[in-house]
Amino acid sequence: MTVKVLISDQMDPKAAAIFRERGIEVDEITGQTPEELAAIIDQYEGLAIRSSTKVTAKIIDAATNLKVVGRAGIGVDNVDIPAATARGVVVMNTPFGNSITTAEHAIALMFALARQLPEADLSTQAGKWEKNRFMGVEVTGKTLGLIGAGNIGSIVASRALGLKMKVVAFDPFLTPERAVDLGIEKVELDELLKRADFITLHTPLTDQTRNILSRDNIAKTKRGVRIINCARGGLIDEAALKDALDSGQVGGAALDVFETEPAKASPLFGTPNFISTPHLGASTSEAQVNVAIQVAEQMSDFLLLGGVTNAINMPSLSAEEAPKLRPYMALAESLGKLVGQVVGEDIKAVAIEVEGAAAQLNPKPITGAVLAGLMGTYSDTVNMVNAPFLAKERGLDVREVRHDREGAYHTLVAVEATTSKGTRRVAGTLFGNANPRLVELFGIEIEAELGGSMLYIVNTDTPGFIGKLGTALGEAGINIATFNLGRRKARGDAASLVAVDGKIGPDVVKTLCALEGVRKVVPLVI
Numbered sequence: 239m240t241v242k243v244l245i246s247d248q249m250d251p252k253a254a255a256i257f258r259e260r261g262i263e264v265d266e267i268t269g270q271t272p273e274e275l276a277a278i279i280d281q282y283e284g285l286a287i288r289s290s291t292k293v294t295a296k297i298i299d300a301a302t303n304l305k306v307v308g309r310a311g312i313g314v315d316n317v318d319i320p321a322a323t324a325r326g327v328v329v330m331n332t333p334f335g336n337s338i339t340t341a342e343h344a345i346a347l348m349f350a351l352a353r354q355l356p357e358a359d360l361s362t363q364a365g366k367w368e369k370n371r372f373m374g375v376e377v378t379g380k381t382l383g384l385i386g387a388g389n390i391g392s393i394v395a396s397r398a399l400g401l402k403m404k405v406v407a408f409d410p411f412l413t414p415e416r417a418v419d420l421g422i423e424k425v426e427l428d429e430l431l432k433r434a435d436f437i438t439l440h441t442p443l444t445d446q447t448r449n450i451l452s453r454d455n456i457a458k459t460k461r462g463v464r465i466i467n468c469a470r471g472g473l474i475d476e477a478a479l480k481d482a483l484d485s486g487q488v489g490g491a492a493l494d495v496f497e498t499e500p501a502k503a504s505p506l507f508g509t510p511n512f513i514s515t516p517h518l519g520a521s522t523s524e525a526q527v528n529v530a531i532q533v534a535e536q537m538s539d540f541l542l543l544g545g546v547t548n549a550i551n552m553p554s555l556s557a558e559e560a561p562k563l564r565p566y567m568a569l570a571e572s573l574g575k576l577v578g579q580v581v582g583e584d585i586k587a588v589a590i591e592v593e594g595a596a597a598q599l600n601p602k603p604i605t606g607a608v609l610a611g612l613m614g615t616y617s618d619t620v621n622m623v624n625a626p627f628l629a630k631e632r633g634l635d636v637r638e639v640r641h642d643r644e645g646a647y648h649t650l651v652a653v654e655a656t657t658s659k660g661t662r663r664v665a666g667t668l669f670g671n672a673n674p675r676l677v678e679l680f681g682i683e684i685e686a687e688l689g690g691s692m693l694y695i696v697n698t699d700t701p702g703f704i705g706k707l708g709t710a711l712g713e714a715g716i717n718i719a720t721f722n723l724g725r726r727k728a729r730g731d732a733a734s735l736v737a738v739d740g741k742i743g744p745d746v747v748k749t750l751c752a753l754e755g756v757r758k759v760v761p762l763v764i
């Protein structure tokens with residue numbers, strides 16, 4: 239039977255050519271409304287997109303034959319990943335194909351701001367020849383503040399250093415060693431805001447990065463700073479940016495991305511020293527050829543051979559290993575997420591230990607799954623394939639330890655993270671060789687399922703604590719799904735892992751922190 243793929247966004251013709259060469263039928267239909275797409279999507283096994291098509295839960299629901307969504311580009315925030323995962327649809331991207339191009343766009347916008355190129359062009363073509371109106375600034379010797387020093391940020395840094403700029407970077411996951419390798423200075427955000435003449439953003443949009451250039455943070459910048467955003471809308475408070483441009487606090491701003499796209503209207507439009515482009519960061523022929531070829535090859539491999547590359551929601555696996563390793567990888571990824579979210583940014587080394595039956599398996603997918611869970615705390619573009627590379631690039635010391643002995647459990651996967659303060663360890667097993675269970679939580683024995691919205695609470699073991707906790711959650715309208723408790727000794731340290739329905743907001747965390755004996759509350763999404 240013929241396999242069918244739909245290309246629903248503008249894509250280099252090489253993508254369709256590759257699908258056809260490999261015997262896959264292709265339709266190219268761009269610019270559809272969600273309703274139009276929903277009406278035809280059930281015909282296709284593959285959907286190839288860029289950022290315009292919104293692959294919502296509704297589209298996934300209608301896509302009864304869909305096996306893979308391929309994103310010819312980096313960001314997958316236009317795909318409902320949980321909905322795709324729940325339906326068993328693999329989502330893959332091309333994490334490096336357009337990085338250079340996007341970094342070059344950021345540099346282009348920096349120069350456009352420094353020399354007011356768009357306004358000077360308009361004025362000149364209007365016959366005004368306003369030679370004295372457009373006084374620019376040199377970039378040589380100026381300080382560039384990078385917010386996010388991943389793939390694109392580090393390419394921007396290398397170009398800026400070539401322009402003889404000084405580069406300072408705020409990125410919680412940038413190690414001092416990596417910063418030295420890049421030739422840049424790692425700083426805290428406030429320091430960057432104080433020192434930068436130009437600020438450029440290169441982070442994904444996450445709960446931590448949303449509004450990272452908030453009104454308060456914009457107020458902390460050097461007067462006259464110039465700001466560039468080629469990452470994601472939502473990283474900057476656009477209303478605050480407009481006010482700061484009007485007051486002169488910000489001397490210029492160039493946005494390629496907007497909170498709402500397509501951005502057909504914005505209070506920023508028409509503001510002097512404001513430049514915009516319509517999400518063109520990845521739009522060069524070179525990048526588009528790269529991502530089109532890569533996405534078509536990856537999707538064809540998956541649809542025809544079952545090979546998985548650059549999947550966001552599935553580990554890379556060969557067909558033979560897959561059934562045995564799948565539950566281990568679910569366990570390993572959950573342990574990685576737990577460590578990443580509880581231990582946080584200061585992790586220098588991670589050891590992945592396998593014991594008993596787990597020691598007989600290929601350790602790479604297990605390590606990959608731990609790292610994907612861990613690194614996923616900091617970036618939304620991490621997957622099984624790129625997580626080990628990202629970890630290495632950031633200088634994270636990753637160790638695999640294999641114990642052939644069988645301990646208290648017939649099979650065990652443990653993750654030990656080393657920070658500047660010491661080591662923290664979690665471990666889990668499989669019940670019935672299939673169902674992941676947490677059995678050790680930072681030195682405390684426990685037995686818990688991991689998944690969904692959870693709360694990690696550390697407190698001093700006192701009578702009546704569980705009742706107070708339940709009441710506080712109940713009063714906040716939070717329904718408890720499961721409750722697991724462990725303690726070191728009576729009246730000593732205790733830890734709870736509570737699975738709840740719905741998301742935990744900062745107000746609930748504050749209320750729980752105020753309960754007697756509570757020392758730590760971390761909301762988790764596992």
Ligand SMILES: NC(=O)c1ccc[n+]([C@@H]2O[C@H](COP(=O)([O-])OP(=O)(O)OC[C@H]3O[C@@H](n4cnc5c(N)ncnc54)[C@H](O)[C@@H]3O)[C@@H](O)[C@H]2O)c1
Binds near residue numbers: 340412444521
């Ligand atoms: N404008 C465009 O057309 C275009 C093109 C390509 C990529 N992008 C976007 O650019 C962004 C960066 O892409 P990338 O490939 O460099 O991603 P990446 O994952 O390689 O790098 C992201 C970096 O952000 C850092 N980070 C995470 N949380 C942070 C925080 N709270 N504060 C500071 N830094 C934080 C991470 O540690 C990581 O180093 C993505 O959002 C991507 O979708 C836009």
Ligand SMILES: O=C(O)[C@H](O)COP(=O)(O)O
Binds near residue numbers: 289
């Ligand atoms: O994340 C990306 O790769 C960019 O935002 C590019 O988006 P585009 O493919 O729609 O240009």
